[in-house]
Amino acid sequence: MVSKPQSPPLSRSQIRKNIRNARKNLSKAEQEQAAKKIKVNFFQHKNPPKNARIGLYLSNDGELDTSNLIQSLRKENHRIFLPIIHPFNGTSLLFQRYEENSPMTQNRYAILEPKLNCSHICPLYELDYLLMPLVAFDKSGNRLGMGGGYYDKTLARYYREHMQKPELIGLAHDCQQVELLPTEAWDVPLQQIITPRQFYQW
Numbered sequence: 001m002v003s004k005p006q007s008p009p010l011s012r013s014q015i016r017k018n019i020r021n022a023r024k025n026l027s028k029a030e031q032e033q034a035a036k037k038i039k040v041n042f043f044q045h046k047n048p049p050k051n052a053r054i055g056l057y058l059s060n061d062g063e064l065d066t067s068n069l070i071q072s073l074r075k076e077n078h079r080i081f082l083p084i085i086h087p088f089n090g091t092s093l094l095f096q097r098y099e100e101n102s103p104m105t106q107n108r109y110a111i112l113e114p115k116l117n118c119s120h121i122c123p124l125y126e127l128d129y130l131l132m133p134l135v136a137f138d139k140s141g142n143r144l145g146m147g148g149g150y151y152d153k154t155l156a157r158y159y160r161e162h163m164q165k166p167e168l169i170g171l172a173h174d175c176q177q178v179e180l181l182p183t184e185a186w187d188v189p190l191q192q193i194i195t196p197r198q199f200y201q202w
């Protein structure tokens with residue numbers, strides 16, 4: 001039998017482009033549904049410790065909307081932290097407390113982040129969970145991000161020093177799953193991924 005010619009595997013940048021388009025094409029109604037389901041799914045599978053410290057993100061570029069989840073976590077007295085692009089090295093992330101009245105500013109990608117206040121920064125190893133944005137994920141928990149390497153660089157430094165906390169959890173739409181991602185040495189795989197439909201754990 002003649003086997004079908006295989007198309008070459010897509011590159012990281014091609015996958016990034018395709019999946020960014022797919023999630024940007026989700027309708028407003030689909031985004032709202034997804035935001036509600038992710039909240040339900042989170043509390044179904046995770047039982048945060050009392051007054052947990054949770055790293056999160058504010059959605060951009062069709063990412064899964066975290067606003068419902070943030071509201072519910074706050075109601076239960078958990079503490080939310082958002083990424084700030086490091087003011088000195090510009091290549092890694094700091095996590096700063098995000099409250100309802102926190103002063104905010106736009107970063108270089110026009111994403112809102114808390115205005116730097118060193119006394120509100122939480123060291124990574126004191127976060128219980130880090131809920132991370134991603135562009136694509138595969139069946140092994142590999143993660144492809146926006147291409148800045150911010151999370152990879154932040155976690156690489158951290159991983160050399162600490163191992164236990166935080167739990168690394170990706171949040172994504174179901175359409176962001178791909179069969180196999182081409183990986184790089186610096187990629188930090190996720191331990192769990194929550195989508196509106198599924199909970200994956202490795």
Ligand SMILES: Nc1nc2c(c(=O)[nH]1)N(C=O)[C@@H](CNc1ccc(C(=O)N[C@@H](CCC(=O)O)C(=O)O)cc1)CN2
Nearest residue numbers: 057058059060083109111133145146147148149150151
């Ligand atoms: N919501 C959210 N916040 C986040 C991240 C994220 O992925 N999502 N990040 C995760 O690391 C960091 C920011 N990383 C980003 C990297 C690239 C682009 C981006 O839009 N790039 C443009 C080109 C921008 C330019 O250079 O002008 C593009 O690719 O179209 C956005 C965020 C920190 N905060």
Ligand SMILES: Nc1ncnc2c1ncn2[C@@H]1O[C@H](COP(=O)(O)OP(=O)(O)OP(=O)(O)O)[C@@H](O)[C@H]1O
Nearest residue numbers: 143144145146147148149150151152153156184186
């Ligand atoms: N631990 C690291 N040390 C040094 N450079 C790194 C490290 N991690 C990533 N990089 C650099 O960052 C660049 C972007 O990496 P990559 O494409 O994996 O980012 P990403 O995972 O898509 O983005 P992000 O983590 O911000 O969501 C790469 O070209 C790589 O050279």
